[in-house]
Amino acid sequence: MTNILAINAGSSSLKFQLLQMPEEHVVAKGLIERIGLKEPIFSMTTNGQKVEFIEKITNHQDAVQLLLHHLIEQKAVNSLQDIDGIGHRLVHGGEEYSDSVLIDDEALIAFERLSDLAPLHNPANIAGIIEFKKALPHVPAVAVFDTAFHQTMPESSFLYSIPYDYYKKYGIRKYGFHGTSHKYVTGRAAELLNRPVETIRLISCHLGNGASIAAIDGGRSIDTSMGFTPLAGVTMGTRSGNLDPALIPFLMEKTEKSAEEVLDVLNKKSGMLGVSGFSSDLRDIEMEASKNNPRAQLALDVFANRIHKYIGSYAARMNGVDAIIFTAGIGENSEIIRAKVLAGLQFMGVYMDPDLNKIRGKEAFISFPHSPVKVIVIPTNEEVMIARDTVRLSGLQGF
Numbered sequence: 001m002t003n004i005l006a007i008n009a010g011s012s013s014l015k016f017q018l019l020q021m022p023e024e025h026v027v028a029k030g031l032i033e034r035i036g037l038k039e040p041i042f043s044m045t046t047n048g049q050k051v052e053f054i055e056k057i058t059n060h061q062d063a064v065q066l067l068l069h070h071l072i073e074q075k076a077v078n079s080l081q082d083i084d085g086i087g088h089r090l091v092h093g094g095e096e097y098s099d100s101v102l103i104d105d106e107a108l109i110a111f112e113r114l115s116d117l118a119p120l121h122n123p124a125n126i127a128g129i130i131e132f133k134k135a136l137p138h139v140p141a142v143a144v145f146d147t148a149f150h151q152t153m154p155e156s157s158f159l160y161s162i163p164y165d166y167y168k169k170y171g172i173r174k175y176g177f178h179g180t181s182h183k184y185v186t187g188r189a190a191e192l193l194n195r196p197v198e199t200i201r202l203i204s205c206h207l208g209n210g211a212s213i214a215a216i217d218g219g220r221s222i223d224t225s226m227g228f229t230p231l232a233g234v235t236m237g238t239r240s241g242n243l244d245p246a247l248i249p250f251l252m253e254k255t256e257k258s259a260e261e262v263l264d265v266l267n268k269k270s271g272m273l274g275v276s277g278f279s280s281d282l283r284d285i286e287m288e289a290s291k292n293n294p295r296a297q298l299a300l301d302v303f304a305n306r307i308h309k310y311i312g313s314y315a316a317r318m319n320g321v322d323a324i325i326f327t328a329g330i331g332e333n334s335e336i337i338r339a340k341v342l343a344g345l346q347f348m349g350v351y352m353d354p355d356l357n358k359i360r361g362k363e364a365f366i367s368f369p370h371s372p373v374k375v376i377v378i379p380t381n382e383e384v385m386i387a388r389d390t391v392r393l394s395g396l397q398g399f
């Protein structure tokens with residue numbers, strides 16, 4: 001029996017799962033929220049029992065200590081020696097990492113360097129790695145990157161049409177994100193379609209608060225909607241997605257905001273929140289739309305319309321598509337968004353069954369059996385991917 005901790009450390013939160021491998025059984029999972037803020041909350045579910053405490057958590061070190069304490073207290077493990085490996089989510093792996101990696105001192109230095117590319121995310125991920133290393137120095141740790149799966153994109157997909165020197169000098173290119181999720185659903189889709197992954201063309205729609213679409217040909221990502229940062233691509237909860245870059249200086253002049261402030265608007269006050277004017281959460285927007293709130297209806301249409309267009313463009317990119325996948329909070333649950341996204345795509349062989357589309361949060365085909373292009377809902381599982389890679393790269397196989 002091998003116990004792996006899968007960790008996702010953000011700037012003020014830390015999500016965790018303890019998985020028993022190779023069974024992939026979730027022993028405990030939980031979330032530490034509001035680290036360093038007022039009234040931090042620790043919550044954890046072990047064997048169906050949920051506990052929640054308000055604790056003093058001033059930094060990541062406190063968070064890690066508290067998590068280890070509660071894992072023992074709630075009997076998820078008998079002692080810290082029962083933790084065999086730790087897998088950490090790291091948002092940005094740049095061009096250096098096309099696969100997960102065992103973390104040693106050299107890797108940590110490389111991660112620090114990559115923080116330049118993801119200043120909002122990587123430093124918090126790294127803080128988590130360092131604190132676990134201090135607490136459990138002899139336990140192997142592995143980093144799993146959001147960008148790694150997209151490293152198979154050809155240059156013609158990842159290059160921006162700007163002077164080529166900028167790519168060479170500054171690393172400006174499309175990196176893409178949500179790779180761990182797109183990779184997981186790719187594997188599941190091949191199993192559900194009962195076909196070798198090398199033979200299928202997939203369009204994966206990861207629709208959560210952040211959203212991205214990926215074109216996956218023969219199991220390899222060949223294009224994706226997010227770019228140099230996770231701001232690009234489709235409309236999201238609070239992020240604008242693609243827009244005309246000339247808007248930025250224009251907005252700076254009109255609103256007298258700095259570039260950083262405008263970027264903050266595009267990251268945090270735009271997307272469905274910006275369009276609807278009241279919420280970034282799809283459940284709220286669907287509720288208001290059902291009461292004929294026109295701005296809520298508009299937010300749904302803007303969101304669905306962008307995804308619909310990506311599907312068309314990625315089908316063209318791969319000269320066809322065998323299956324379209326919906327995953328993450330919205331993709332797994334929203335009948336309304338899936339129906340709007342797929343409306344009218346019969347011309348390219350997509351025939352969705354409105355009855356099957358009622359499914360929520362479960363793996364299911366939602367296309368008619370005769371549909372040449374299959375549509376599949378697949379709940380994502382990034383933690384299981386992190387745990388699998390931790391086992392593979394730390395030599396725990398056959399433990």
Ligand code: ADP
Pocket residue numbers: 207208209210237280281282283284286328329330333334360
């Ligand atoms: P994150 O990117 O933060 O991991 P999630 O994958 O949890 O996000 O997705 C969050 C989004 O999923 C929110 O917009 C939420 O409203 C939406 N969502 C969750 N459950 C449902 C549901 N039952 N119906 C519609 N939308 C849902």
